[in-house]
Structures are given as C-alpha cells and as structure tokens.
Amino acid sequence: MRNAFCAALVTLAAERQFAFLTGDLGFMALEPLQAAMGERFINAGVAEQNMVSVAAGMASGGLQSWAYSIAPFVYARPFEQIRNDVCLHDLDVKLVANGGGYGYGVMGATHHAIEDYGVMSALQNMRVHVPAFADDIAPIAARMAADPHPAYLRLGRCEKPKDHRLPDYAPWRRLLTGATGVLVVVGPGAGGVLALASTLPEAHRPDVWVATELPFTVEAMPLLLIERIRTTGALFVLEEHVAQGGAGQMLAHLLLVNGMAPRRFEHFHAHGYRSGRYGSQMFHRTENGIDPATVLAATV
Amino acid sequence: MTAATRPNAVTPARARARLLQMHYEAKVGHIGGNLSALDAMLHLHTQVIGDDDVFVLSKGHSAGALYIALWAIGEIADEELASFHKDNTRLGGHPVAHWHKRIVFATGSLGHGLGLAAGVALGKRLRGENGTVYCLLSDGECEEGSIWEAAMFARHQKLANLVVLVDANGLQGFGSTAEVASLEPLAPKFAGFGLDTVEIDGHSPGALDAALDGRSDAPRVILLRTIKGKGVSFMEGRMEWHYLALNDDQYRAALTELGA
Numbered sequence: 001m002r003n004a005f006c007a008a009l010v011t012l013a014a015e016r017q018f019a020f021l022t023g024d025l026g027f028m029a030l031e032p033l034q035a036a037m038g039e040r041f042i043n044a045g046v047a048e049q050n051m052v053s054v055a056a057g058m059a060s061g062g063l064q065s066w067a068y069s070i071a072p073f074v075y076a077r078p079f080e081q082i083r084n085d086v087c088l089h090d091l092d093v094k095l096v097a098n099g100g101g102y103g104y105g106v107m108g109a110t111h112h113a114i115e116d117y118g119v120m121s122a123l124q125n126m127r128v129h130v131p132a133f134a135d136d137i138a139p140i141a142a143r144m145a146a147d148p149h150p151a152y153l154r155l156g157r158c159e160k161p162k163d164h165r166l167p168d169y170a171p172w173r174r175l176l177t178g179a180t181g182v183l184v185v186v187g188p189g190a191g192g193v194l195a196l197a198s199t200l201p202e203a204h205r206p207d208v209w210v211a212t213e214l215p216f217t218v219e220a221m222p223l224l225l226i227e228r229i230r231t232t233g234a235l236f237v238l239e240e241h242v243a244q245g246g247a248g249q250m251l252a253h254l255l256l257v258n259g260m261a262p263r264r265f266e267h268f269h270a271h272g273y274r275s276g277r278y279g280s281q282m283f284h285r286t287e288n289g290i291d292p293a294t295v296l297a298a299t300v
Numbered sequence: 301m302t303a304a305t306r307p308n309a310v311t312p313a314r315a316r317a318r319l320l321q322m323h324y325e326a327k328v329g330h331i332g333g334n335l336s337a338l339d340a341m342l343h344l345h346t347q348v349i350g351d352d353d354v355f356v357l358s359k360g361h362s363a364g365a366l367y368i369a370l371w372a373i374g375e376i377a378d379e380e381l382a383s384f385h386k387d388n389t390r391l392g393g394h395p396v397a398h399w400h401k402r403i404v405f406a407t408g409s410l411g412h413g414l415g416l417a418a419g420v421a422l423g424k425r426l427r428g429e430n431g432t433v434y435c436l437l438s439d440g441e442c443e444e445g446s447i448w449e450a451a452m453f454a455r456h457q458k459l460a461n462l463v464v465l466v467d468a469n470g471l472q473g474f475g476s477t478a479e480v481a482s483l484e485p486l487a488p489k490f491a492g493f494g495l496d497t498v499e500i501d502g503h504s505p506g507a508l509d510a511a512l513d514g515r516s517d518a519p520r521v522i523l524l525r526t527i528k529g530k531g532v533s534f535m536e537g538r539m540e541w542h543y544l545a546l547n548d549d550q551y552r553a554a555l556t557e558l559g560a
Contacts, residue, residue: 019426040426045456050415050449057419060404061354063427065419080409081446085416088406089397 008141023069052078056085071097071113100154101240102284118245128214134158139169159191171213178205181234192292234264310372317560326385332541336469336526345369352431358413359438360394411444440472455494469528502526
C-alpha cells in the first residue's frame, strides 16, 4: 500500500497545496513524492513529537500537513501532540501510519500497532481510515485531503486475491454474499478472508463486508448492511486490533444503542503476545485466532 | 496602527496591579511566573507584535500575563477579565483556543509551544508570508525533550522568522532549576544547537528592543533573566508564589508597593 500511497499523494500534490513531513522513513518508497514536492517535502528527522507539533503549526496557518512514520512512532510516541496540538485545535493534519496491526511481524512488538485506531478514534475531531486494499488508497487520500480536519491513515500490505474485482470504493462495501451471518472485516485481512470464503458455497459462508472509516455512525451504515444483520441474526467482526476501543466494540455499542443488536455476536481480534514468540504477520494472526481459516470456520 | 507607533498607555506597574486584581478576585495562584514574564509580554504586545506576527505562549501557566497584555492593547475587555477562572469563562487557567485571534494555541502542557511555533514559522516561509513568530518558554520547560527536538529542527530549517524567548526566573514547581535539573548554563545549550542566543535583563524593554534588533539567518533565542514574582517584594524569588493565591492583607500590601 505504501507505493499506492506515494502515487496517490503525487497526484494530489499536482492538484493542491500541502506539506509532507516524514520521521526519516520512506527510503525506497517515497522518493517520487519527494521529487514532486520539493521544499514542501520535509524530513523532520527522528523526532516525532516535534514533527506532529510542526504539522499542527503549519496547519494553523492554513497549510494542510501530512506526517508519516511507522505506525507506533506516529500515533503512540507523539500522542499528546496529537491530542493537544492537532485534535483540540481541529487542525488539518493527516497522520499516516505504515504497518498497522502485526504488519512488521518478526521485527517485534515495538513496531506493531494493535491499539492504534481505538486510541485515535477516542480523540476529538479525529477520523480514522483503514484501507483494506491498495485500490482503496487513492479514494481515501482524496477524501482525507478534502476534509479539513484531523485524520489517521493506517496502511498495511495489500492482500487482495489476484484478479478479484472490487466494488467501487465506499467506507462500507459488501465483498461477498453469504447466508450464515454478516462478517465485518477491518483492514487488509479482508483479502485472505475473501480468498477463502470465495471457495465456500454461499449457504456455508457469511456475507463478507469491509469497513474502512471510523468511528462508525448509524447514518454512514448502508441500509442493506443493517437489514442483513437483522435477517441473518448473526454479526461477526474481524480486526487486527485489540478488543478495547476496536471496531467490534464500536459496532456492538452502536447497534445496542439503536436497538439493532443481533442475536449472535462474535469478535475476532488481537490479544497481544500470548506465547511470547514472534514471527510473520500471519504467525501472529494465527496465534490470535484472526486468520481466515479460524474465523470462517467459526462463522458457519 | 502599526505596532511601532502604538502608544503604551498601560505602564508595567498598572499591568501588574491589574494582574494581581484578576488573580486576587479569582483566588488563584501561578502569580510568580506571570510577574516574571509580564514585562516582556507587555512590551511585545504593545510595541512589537503586528498583524502579521504570531505569539505562542508555550508556558501556558502564564496565561494571566497574556490576558493582561491583550487587555493593555484593547483586545480583552475588563468584563472579560472579571470572568477569569470562573465557570463559563474563556479565560482559563491555561489558554484555550478558538475564541481570540491572538491566542492561537491551547497550551499548558509544557514542551509543545516551540514545535508549534516552528511549524507556524515554516508554514509562513513555505507560503511566502511576512511576519515573525515569537514563542515564550519557561526555563523549567526546557527540561522537556521536545524543546530540543524543536530547537534542532528550527536551526536545521534556518527559521530566521522565529524568535524564542525564555523566561529564565530560575524557579520551577518544586525547587530551583539548579536543584532539579542543573539546568544552567542554558545559553550555551541553545547556542550549541546552533541558535543565535543572547542573554538580557528580562525586565528591561530597552534591552529587549536591542536584542530584537539583531538579525540572523538562524532562529534567535533571547534568554530573559527574570525574577519570579517581580515587582512585589514579598514574592520576589520565592518558589511558593508559583502556587499561592493572595489573601486580603497581601493584596493590599502588593497594591501599595505598586503605587496602585
């Protein structure tokens, strides 16, 4: 998704004025953006607190600012700068986090982000975008650029099945029709689910939906989704994020408050590091029971 | 009216008395660090800062001095000052944003203002805008690592439109800056980061004008050597006035001393 992101911002840079800050990351990925933006591409160094404050300062003068790093270094390290400098002032700052969830795999827990969008969604004025596929990046970047408020973008690795044709981008999309319930997936894990569920008979798989924009609102939920939850009576949520503050809790809360709670609700989410062993992103998904086979077996 | 021609109708003594009245009526403290910063903030707002300039109060606990400086130039009315620290006020104990064009940022958590100011300064340069960004720190605030991230960034970006002022009163929340952090010498620390640094009497408008007249390709730092509680003898240099509120006798004695 990183290359798609770079390409999307190169396109945006030709259309509108903004500044781009990186916390010394982007080697072998962001060079085209650097070339396109000139002095508005700023390597802020390994100093993320300052990077976010600078982004807020530039935005306060009317210059939209994007700030980029590996996920934990852009949402956790400068958390108070995001809360105070960006969100309290409702400034036009876009935080871009590479490697959501267990994306950095065996590089270790310091580089993972399994509680990022729950924390970000709790902040004033913040919108979170979790693209599921590389194809989502350009429309999401355009939405972020057009909305003059704080935003957080969680990038990952695109896992779209080869030759699969996606519906046009929308914050809620149905990817597959099924019968056993509604499975809402947040993040690139949707790709693996899509690949496996496509091989199952419709009667033995859930509707597969992907959600990319948080926090959820009833107004933004398609009527078809609400209807499918009602008629199937079962809702499953899959995300590479801890339960606390995650999409599952958000959705459950929303449905409960609005009198739309399904009879059955199951939440597949990250727990952390139960074995104390490290490996690939899929190693961690499997250990946490959020791999496609485990999830789909539970949704029958 | 430009900043250079604006009359300074409010004397430092009058500003001090008004600041004490506001804190006395609200029964709140943070007076010491307001009095140490007041002379510089008053001079900046009445004589230096124009419409293109931006002032960032990084030491947000000196909000009172900022309100008084804005009162002195007619930007905040007496009725507004009367609401200080009360319910339904816009004059919080630390500045809140979104209500006054000269209070750009909500500050109070230390170590944020210099990065914000650097961003404003860089944004001005990238957009081809005029104006200088003034940022007031406290000396104790320089214990925050983010200050030095920002100092390094500002120097690297050659933000010549950034002026950093440090209210160096030598006292912080629970001790002196020497006892808590061996903070001094502070000037060589900023100079070592490549910032153009001078030290002056922080209560002298003339010295501040002279320091501001300097020109540099680098961001400038003006270390204001100040006295916490300046102008009220029983507060001067005493750490407890970081926190204490004035009782009736103390308030009367302070006003008498200020000739108010």
